[in-house]
Amino acid sequence: MDAKLQQEITRNIELALLEDQVDNDITSHACFAPSCTGIAKLILKEDAIIAGLIFLPLICEAVDPKIKVKLHKDEGEIGKKGDLLATAMGPVRSLLALERTAINFIQHATSIATQTNRYVQEVKGKCDILDTRKTLPGHRFLQKYAVRIGGGKNHRLHLGDQILIKDNHLSQLGNETASPIKESFHRARAHAPNKKIQIEVDSLSGLKCALEFKPDAILLDNMSPEEIKKAVELCPEGIYLEASGGINLTTIRSYAETGIHGISIGRLTHSIDAIDMSFKI
Structure with a gap:
């Protein structure tokens, strides 16, 4: 885990533990003495594709440094139903206090990695699977990490990563100039000359106009596979073409076969089915 990811996950953990009031678990305090110890198993x-298991030692350390943790799976490993993922040994009060926080983090990361991998397997190496900024507030590092574990690639982490000229930018510039695409490139290059520029288009005519200004990448929004195939034929080498908009597991193969370089999927992070796991003491 790199330093920045650990910093962000640690911050998320601190907020989660504060939110759950782990020091005020009145049920466990009523039932168990501080000296009572046990072993918890995460099953x-x-x-699923395992992700986020490396966060468990950070959670345990934050709740009670006396807890000893052993991880039984690696990040990105294929887990099977019934597999033992991790064991934690220590005071029962502490184990019960961290149970929900641990499951929430590991389950969420594993669910994203698993869903991402389904898309990756479906395109069979024909193009990149990209995430978006459609993430839970405050959890972007966690979610984008899980996408990488699932075999996907990260799009912009934040607004400062690269220039992305979208429909709202062009619409507003259209109030100021008759050539909003031209003006957007002029202003973008003047403001951030060292940043890559991507522009969003939703038609072949928009693509042709954008190509005049030699962007680094073009986002083809809500275009059909047939339109995208034509876009690929029109686009010179060296420009990264990305498709987006309403693409799902049923339709993604037809998009991947167009020759597109990448497909961005909001569902990787904003609409996932939770992978089931249990924490037993």
């Missing part, structure tokens, strides 16, 4: 209840 996978359906097949």
Whole structure:
């Protein structure tokens, strides 16, 4: 885990533990003495791509440094129903206090990695699977990490990563100039000359106009596979073409076969089915 990811995950953990009031678990405090110890087992209840397990030691350390943790799976490993993912040994009060936080983090990361991998497997190496900024507030580092574990690639982490000229930019510039695309490139290059520029278009005519200004990348929004195939034929080498908009597991193969370089999927992070797992003491 790199330093920046660890910093962000640690911050997320601190907020989660504060939110859950782990020092005020009145049920566990009523039932168990501080000296009572136990062993907790994290068990996978359906097949999945494992992600976020490396966060468990950070969670345990934040709740109670006396807890000893052993991880039984690696990040990105294929887990099977019934697999033992991790064990934690220590005071029962502490184990019960961290249970929900641990499951929430690991389950969420594993669910994203698993869903991402389904898309990656579906395109079979024909193009990149990209995430978006459609992430839970405050959890972008976690979610984008899970996408990478699932075999996907990260799009912009934040607004400062690269220039992305979208429909709202062009619409507003259209109030100021008769050539909003030309003006957007002029202003972008003047403001951030060292940043890559991507522009969003939703038609072949928009693509042709954008190509005049030699962008680094073009986002083809809500265009059909047939239109995208024509766009690929029109586009010179060296410009990264990305497709987006309403693409799902049922339709993605037809888009991947157009020759597109990447497909961005909002569902990787904003609409996922939770992978089932249990924490048993």
